[in-house]
Amino acid sequence: MAAPKSNSLLLLFVVMFMVVVPTIRAHIAEYDDYWKAREKEAKTVAIDAFDPSPEDVNDDFNKNVEKSIFGKNGTRRNLKVNKGPCKATNPIDRCWRCRRNWAMDRRRLADCVLGFGRRTVGGKHGRLYIVTDPSDNDMLNPKPGTLRYAVIQPQPLWIVFGRSMIIKLKQELMVTSDKTIDGRGVNVHIAYGAGITIQFARNVIIHGLHIHDIVSRPGGLIRDSVHHFGLRTRSDGDGISIFGSSHVWIDHNSMSKCEDGLVDAIQGSTAITISNNHFTKHNETMLLGASDGYSGDIIMQVTVAFNHFGRGLIQRMPRCRWGFFHVVNNDYTHWNMYAVGGSAHPTIVSQGNRYVAAPLMDPKHDAKEVTKRDHATKAEWSKWTWRSEGDLMVNGAFFVQSGVPFKKKPFSRYDMIKAKPGKFVPRLTRYSGALTCWRTSPC
Ligand SMILES: *[C@@H]1O[C@H](CO)[C@@H](O)[C@H](O)[C@H]1NC(C)=O
Numbered sequence: 001m002a003a004p005k006s007n008s009l010l011l012l013f014v015v016m017f018m019v020v021v022p023t024i025r026a027h028i029a030e031y032d033d034y035w036k037a038r039e040k041e042a043k044t045v046a047i048d049a050f051d052p053s054p055e056d057v058n059d060d061f062n063k064n065v066e067k068s069i070f071g072k073n074g075t076r077r078n079l080k081v082n083k084g085p086c087k088a089t090n091p092i093d094r095c096w097r098c099r100r101n102w103a104m105d106r107r108r109l110a111d112c113v114l115g116f117g118r119r120t121v122g123g124k125h126g127r128l129y130i131v132t133d134p135s136d137n138d139m140l141n142p143k144p145g146t147l148r149y150a151v152i153q154p155q156p157l158w159i160v161f162g163r164s165m166i167i168k169l170k171q172e173l174m175v176t177s178d179k180t181i182d183g184r185g186v187n188v189h190i191a192y193g194a195g196i197t198i199q200f201a202r203n204v205i206i207h208g209l210h211i212h213d214i215v216s217r218p219g220g221l222i223r224d225s226v227h228h229f230g231l232r233t234r235s236d237g238d239g240i241s242i243f244g245s246s247h248v249w250i251d252h253n254s255m256s257k258c259e260d261g262l263v264d265a266i267q268g269s270t271a272i273t274i275s276n277n278h279f280t281k282h283n284e285t286m287l288l289g290a291s292d293g294y295s296g297d298i299i300m301q302v303t304v305a306f307n308h309f310g311r312g313l314i315q316r317m318p319r320c321r322w323g324f325f326h327v328v329n330n331d332y333t334h335w336n337m338y339a340v341g342g343s344a345h346p347t348i349v350s351q352g353n354r355y356v357a358a359p360l361m362d363p364k365h366d367a368k369e370v371t372k373r374d375h376a377t378k379a380e381w382s383k384w385t386w387r388s389e390g391d392l393m394v395n396g397a398f399f400v401q402s403g404v405p406f407k408k409k410p411f412s413r414y415d416m417i418k419a420k421p422g423k424f425v426p427r428l429t430r431y432s433g434a435l436t437c438w439r440t441s442p443c
């Protein structure tokens with residue numbers, strides 16, 4: 001096809017100009033040859049990851065959701081299929097959760113991701129690495145057995161935990177490419193210290209962690225790979241910070257109370273799926289694109305699916321800039337300012353979510369509107385494509401749409417559930433957050 005090719009070419013030009021724009025908030029005190037090389041490589045991967053026709057990905061996603069709910073031939077799903085307590089209720093989970101041998105076949109998880117991050121395999125082709133030591137005392141020569149030691153290794157690794165533990169990170173955890181951090185089967189908390197940073201990297205899965213009470217740390221000399229360490233400035237206190245990275249899947253984590261965002265993806269990050277997470281007790285929940293002035297975020301493509309945005313959340317679920325955001329089948333039960341917002345003309349397709357507005361405590365405080373546009377006049381934002389399709393609005397919640405509707409494909413099977421798919425959301429998101437599961441039985 002000719003069209004996508006010329007799109008990529010155009011994009012390449014845009015991105016080439018971006019390189020001269022100084023990188024914002026990189027927290028790299030000394031931009032040495034090592035980081036320059038990593039940035040360059042990460043950008044190439046990100047451009048490759050960018051999909052010039054994102055609607056196709058959405059259709060793909062919707063078909064899978066439909067199969068999960070209605071079964072393969074369009075009839076209602078037979079709930080008796082899952083004998084016993086395990087009921088995987090959405091297509092990502094159905095791919096692995098109720099298998100008795102899931103713990104013997106952990107890498108199967110890597111085949112389960114859908115949406116823009118669907119090519120993420122993490123450490124699928126690497127060895128299993130077992131974290132046995134929760135300490136984090138040496139930033140330059142991390143002790144073998146610690147999480148920090150595991151994530152800086154050059155080869156792909158599937159990282160698991162030998163026992164339940166609380167890891168208090170002294171500084172940001174600098175995760176390198178081709179890693180899976182898999183907290184299934186034990187209870188792992190990343191808490192009361194710095195958060196997880198995926199910077200100029202690709203292909204990372206973070207699954208099954210409790211991430212909370214993350215605070216800003218002063219920075220300093222930190223080893224970011226086996227062959228390099230560098231000086232970093234103060235970290236923001238994000239739970240998970242995705243920076244100039246692509247092919248990232250954040251699934252089934254329980255996240256709350258971080259000093260900055262719970263999940264932030266910025267600086268031209270793309271090909272990301274954020275699914276099955278349970279977010280609570282936080283103000284600025286999810287930032288996708290940090291600057292109206294950074295057009296490099298035009299390649300950003302993010303799927304936000306099956307998450308529960310729950311108790312104590314205030315805003316940014318997510319807050320978007322520039323790119324294309326598919327917000328699908330999430331449960332929104334608490335927002336105090338707004339749920340989905342943005343600036344710099346992002347495209348937002350909201351499908352089959354359930355938006356439950358809070359009862360108004362203070363009539364002056366309008367918490368009924370789902371959406372919020374910043375830094376634009378109505379004449380400007382009315383051209384941005386923000387569409388709500390099949391969302392379930394509860395308690396007077398409303399979504400202010402703008403821009404042109406997406407054209408529908410005839411006979412698309414997801415049209416069937418499009419009429420009221422939002423009502424399935426409580427079921428689809430029932431098991432959001434880190435799962436409690438044993439190695440020997442279905443998860
Ligand atoms: C749908 O599948 C069920 C069993 O899975 C089968 O009994 C039924 O005949 C199928 N219906 C159609 C229309 O294919």
Ligand SMILES: *[C@@H]1O[C@H](CO)[C@@H](O)[C@H](O)[C@H]1NC(C)=O
Nearest residue numbers: 282283284313314315336337
């Ligand atoms: C949340 O953050 C915004 C700034 O983005 C601030 O104005 C607001 O007061 C905060 N709300 C709470 C409850 O902390």
